[in-house]
Amino acid sequence: MYKNIFKYDDMKRSEHMAVRKTAGWYFWTHQLLEITGPDVTAFLEYMYPNKISSLAVGRDRYTTMLNEQGEIIDDVVIMRMSEDVYWVSTLFATKTDDWWYFHQGDYDVDWTEITDDWAMYAVQGPKSKEIVESLVKDSIADLKFFAHMDTEIGGIPCKINRGGFTGEKLGYEIYVSPDDGEALEQMLAPAVEKAGGKEVTEFQVMAWTLPTEANFYYMRDLAGTNPFEVGLASGIDWEKDFIGKEALLKVKEEGAAREMVGFEVPEADIYIRSKQYGGPGEPVFIDGEEEEVGRVSKLVYSYVKEVNIGYILAKKDKLHVGDKIKIHGYDAVITEKNWISS
Structure with a gap:
């Protein structure tokens, strides 16, 4: 019988709950890139859809990075260290370095990875x-x-x-x-x-259980999606030009085809494949119907709510809070995505 790798792990539980209680x-x-130069702000404005020029020295901003199809290829935190110096915190510095290089054009900027510093x-x-x-x-x-x-x-x-x-x-x-x-x-x-409190040593607690309870994404959750599908479009600056803008404007006008929704599975010992482990994730069906409406993107355990929780990337408007569904034969229910807000 499959045993829940989170529910019965006392170390994961104690480290997770230390963060929540004390x-x-x-x-x-995280990997860090330092970027500077006369055109640095204009360059970052073009690389990222969220507004950068309004970021004050000493402040940070979260933003996605998009390809020409308007799909998310990274999500980063940009820190303004001085007027013409920024840090970009990412988990994919090598990919970011390549992306910047191929889109630098005539922008007068220089950057270097400072992770080891x-x-x-x-x-x-x-x-x-x-x-x-x-x-x-x-x-x-x-x-x-x-x-x-x-x-x-x-x-x-x-x-x-x-x-x-x-x-x-x-x-x-x-x-x-x-x-x-x-x-x-x-x-x-x-x-x-x-x-x-205590030290957190379990990577799955740092990267999965704690963030998921709060509706935070890991990049693998976002791969192949656009900001409208995952609720990350609110900070986009539509007044400027940025990579992916034309494609994303079309999504804005026509509406997203998919959406990320939350779900819970009450039964403790379940085996449901999710995209976080590789592969496409388990297919999701509305109870009593044969149509596949989505795939499981993330599945972890909420130590706060004592229930299996996760995300489903679903067809738009097919799943609503309170809906009963079947995932790999297990009963599940659609919920809001934040499990620590109340």
Whole structure:
């Protein structure tokens, strides 16, 4: 009999719930590209559909990156470090580097990957603010969401960025030199433990269970979709030119053919294939009907709700909250996608 790899894993559960109830810390450096030059803002405006020029120094912005067909090929966080210097945080620096190179044209910009120059530690959860505040030289009390600042921790120069991939209202990322990583951990670990939290060591907790509960996507969830299908079109700047604009305007005018919906499966021990493991994902059928209406994109376990949860990429308007469906013979129900909002 198949056993749920999440439900019965006490380590995953304890690390996940530490973030939700107190705080958790972990080491996970995303890949970083630093880009600068006289045309850097105009170049980024063309590369990404969300507005970049309005981003103030010291602030961040989440945006997708599209191909000419209007499909998402990456989602990134852009950080404005100074007037003409930006960091772009991605999981696909090599692909981004190639994409920028082939679309640079006459833009006067230069970039380099700086991933090896930085180590990033996340501190996430309700007590993360008091933990980080207890460590930093300069107060983070007024640091807004998606904003960053320079300071020190125990004499170690660092950058503090308020944000994260867990869905928590309070969460911070600490950037330090890799040479200072061990020294930072020696201060960070006991501070988190003192507050009742713990280190998060399970990658599936960092990348799957925590983000999915909060309706955050991993790039594999987005592959082959457009922003309208996955609810990421609200920040697009339609007044500018950007790669994929013409195709996306057509989707805007005609309507998206698909949509990402949430679902739950009450039965604990299930075997349902999802796109996160590779392949197309399990087909989805409306209860009592033979028409395939979608495919399972993500399936994890919600430790907050104690139920299997996930996303279905479905035909538009075929599935609605409350609908009963069958997935690989298991009873499921369509739900909202955020499982920690209430």
